[in-house]
Amino acid sequence: MSGQQNKKKGFDLGLLKRIFSFTRPYSRTLYLVMTLGVVLALLAPLRPYLIKMSVDKYISNNLMQGLIWISVIQFGLLIVESALRFLFSYRANWLGQTVVNDMRNSVFKKVLFQNISFYDRTPIGTLTTRTINDIESINDIFSEGIISIVADILTIVAIITVMMVTDWRLTLVCLATFPLLIIATWWFKEAVNKSFQRVRNAVAALNAFAQEHLTGMYIVQAFAAEDGEMKKFTDINTEHRNANIKGIFAYSVFFPMVEIILAMSLGLLVWYGASRIMNYGATPGDIISFVLYLNLLFRPLRMMADKFNVLQMGVIAGERVFAVMDSEENLPNNGTLSATDLRGQVEFRDVHFSYKPGVPVLRGVSFRLDAGRTMAVVGHTGAGKTSLISILNRLYEIETGEIFIDGRSLTEYDIYSLRGRIGIVLQDVFLFSGTITDNITLRNADISRDKVEHVAKMLGIHDFIMKLPGGYDFNIMERGNSLSQGQRQLISFARALLYDPAILILDEATSSVDSESEQLIQNAIDTLIKGRTSIVIAHRLSTIRKADEILVMDKGIVKERGNHNELIAAQGAYFDLYTAVEQKKEKEVF
Ligand SMILES: Nc1ncnc2c1ncn2[C@@H]1O[C@H](COP(=O)(O)OP(=O)(O)OP(=O)(O)O)[C@@H](O)[C@H]1O
Ligand SMILES: [Mg+2]
Structure with a gap:
């Protein structure tokens, strides 16, 4: 045999x-x-x-x-x-x-x-x-x-x-x-x-x-x-x-x-x-x-x-x-620094990044955002906005340059501790099959229903949730198809706020929503970013205008930086886009 x-x-x-x-x-x-x-x-x-x-x-x-x-x-x-x-x-x-x-x-x-x-x-x-x-x-x-x-x-x-x-x-x-x-x-x-x-x-x-x-x-x-x-x-x-x-x-x-x-x-x-x-x-x-x-x-x-x-x-x-x-593809988690008391100052120093070697996505990005301030990132599709925030969360490793949080290199932090202090709302919200509560807490049993409701009330979405059949126990079907895109984003706001993150990352969905949801979303965003460092990939004019700083991205580089008034005065790329939008009376810039 x-x-x-x-x-x-x-x-x-x-x-x-x-x-x-x-x-x-x-x-x-x-x-x-x-x-x-x-x-x-x-x-x-x-x-x-x-x-x-x-x-x-x-x-x-x-x-x-x-x-x-x-x-x-x-x-x-x-x-x-x-x-x-x-x-x-x-x-x-x-x-x-x-x-x-x-x-x-x-x-x-x-x-x-x-x-x-x-x-x-x-x-x-x-x-x-x-x-x-x-x-x-x-x-x-x-x-x-x-x-x-x-x-x-x-x-x-x-x-x-x-x-x-x-x-x-x-x-x-x-x-x-x-x-x-x-x-x-x-x-x-x-x-x-x-x-x-x-x-x-x-x-x-x-x-x-x-x-x-x-x-x-x-x-x-x-x-x-x-x-x-x-x-x-x-x-x-x-x-x-x-x-x-x-x-x-x-x-x-x-x-x-x-x-x-x-x-x-x-x-x-x-x-x-x-x-x-x-x-x-x-x-x-x-x-x-x-x-x-x-x-x-x-x-x-x-x-x-x-x-x-x-x-x-x-x-x-x-x-x-x-x-x-x-497969040894786990990120090296050699950092020991706890992120529990993060203030939330963020600095990028000449950061280069690519998904595939030889195809650069970020080509020398530098900026500094002080704790508690809000930065809006704008730019055309494919400019590298989402990539910028993915590397801040260490979902991907950068090639050269350095990222600092509170003055310490990103790699010095314990990765899980760090991610626990960075709240993130993505462009397309993914919901799991389960109840609204499950999706907000991600099945963390330590989080009480009261806490969930408290967060929802803060964001002004409690009433919206209560209107759903079953309220917080409303069963979301696979991939969240039973809710509209705006509604899904509201749920993910609660998910992010629940952990009271030091740094909030928001990748705004481009889609226009009805005016009632729009109002809800705008109020919720205001609550979300208040008092914490926020990086918002923004499409809404209202969000961009309110930001302390605007980063205009183009093909992986930072084209302009400044607040709304400064950039308008500079009469550069942002100014051109803004005036074009103003003429058409649209709500979105990019
Ligand atoms: N997972 C990935 N693997 C390989 N390449 C990617 C990946 N994600 C994005 N890219 C590429 O990186 C570049 C930047 O993509 P990114 O998602 O950062 O753009 P963006 O500015 O967020 O665009 P949008 O406004 O459309 O969301 C694009 O050229 C894209 O093709
Ligand atoms: Mg994107």
Whole structure:
């Protein structure tokens, strides 16, 4: 069997070892299962042997008393064997599920703490597959893979040994069909393996397609693209069916073939066995027990190829899961400075930043914002405004230059402590499925309902929330689709204010909202930024005008700085834009 193992592409004993390292906390169960496997293998040839004894010793000689005894022993053995088999399969599966549970937790934990740039490169569908499907395949290693393969091999060895000892010539004749069986098994393994791979790819494609199109359903329907998308889905689905049918074909051919080979073995047994009885003193009991041995032998052999595939799949899945576990993309959190008493002075000194090497996004940004003041950042789309605030939160690492908060370098702070003191409201608000309260507190159980209501009242959005069915318990559907964009932003204001941050970052949504929401939002923004350092990526003229300082960004550099009056007086880029907007009487500048 080891020959077969080595031939497998991608089969890696090191990986298997690593998968098994997850059983360490449960080593007693592992040893128990392994011991049971050995015991069951040794017990396997026992019953046929007892049957041979009853035939040869007791039935042939008409010893009724002995026959009853040996039958009782056999019955007892059956009970013991069944009980052990139950324990074996129950504990092996328990082990699998427990290991899988641990693994899934540690993968998700790893994913949670992954650097944001990791998500720019890794499709969400892939991560879902890693945490759900791949880990499920690893479970199969325990329930159907390695342990039962080892147990099966032991059983086979035990049975063949007993057969050989009983009558080696007869054994060799019976097993003359083995080359056929090996060829059939090899073909089956390859066929199933290929279709397995295809099925897996098709499932991944189905998942990704469904996920993406359900998320983008609004666009699909708004552009009446249903037919085109349906066609694409049908194609992927057909591939899935065809791949499965290929696999089913292999099964449908292989199992009858094994039956035929077994029948051939039995035929050889009867033919050669008869001459053994007549000429060499073999007993009828030998023949009967050989029939049973052959049956016992073929049962695990039939499943062996399948189990090897399962094992291989599990190991491949393990490799992928470990790739996620090993990715060292966590930001270095070497800072020790606590941000608890942050005043909130921010300084950028010649900051250069890019998402991809060679494609600069910020090209030497410098500014200084004193604690408690408000800065509006304006600029055309793609100017680098959102990037500017992402690096302040250390979601991404800068290339050169330095960022200071309260005069200390950003890297000196403990990252989580720092993020806890920076409140952030993003351009497109993401809401999780759950209640309004869940979304404001992010399921932090330490925050009381009173506190949530207090914050909502401060922001002037309590009445709006109370008007929703269920009020604070209003259930937000997946991704917050049940609320308008303005309403979602109001919820995220509360989320940001709740932690009373020293520095507030607000990426204003560009969309115009109705005048009632507009008023609510403006008042809420005023409350939010009062008394704390605020960086507002602003589109509303009202917000920009009120700011202590305006930063005009253009293609990754700071084009102008100053307050509204200064910039108007300077008659530069800001002045041009402002006058254009004034003429059109619009509310938004950029
Ligand atoms: N995650 C990312 N990976 C790679 N490039 C990015 C990423 N996010 C933004 N960029 C690029 O960085 C540049 C600046 O983007 P940024 O989001 O900072 O612009 P912005 O000023 O916020 O624009 P908008 O007003 O449209 O929100 C753009 O050219 C954009 O293509
Ligand atoms: Mg932006």
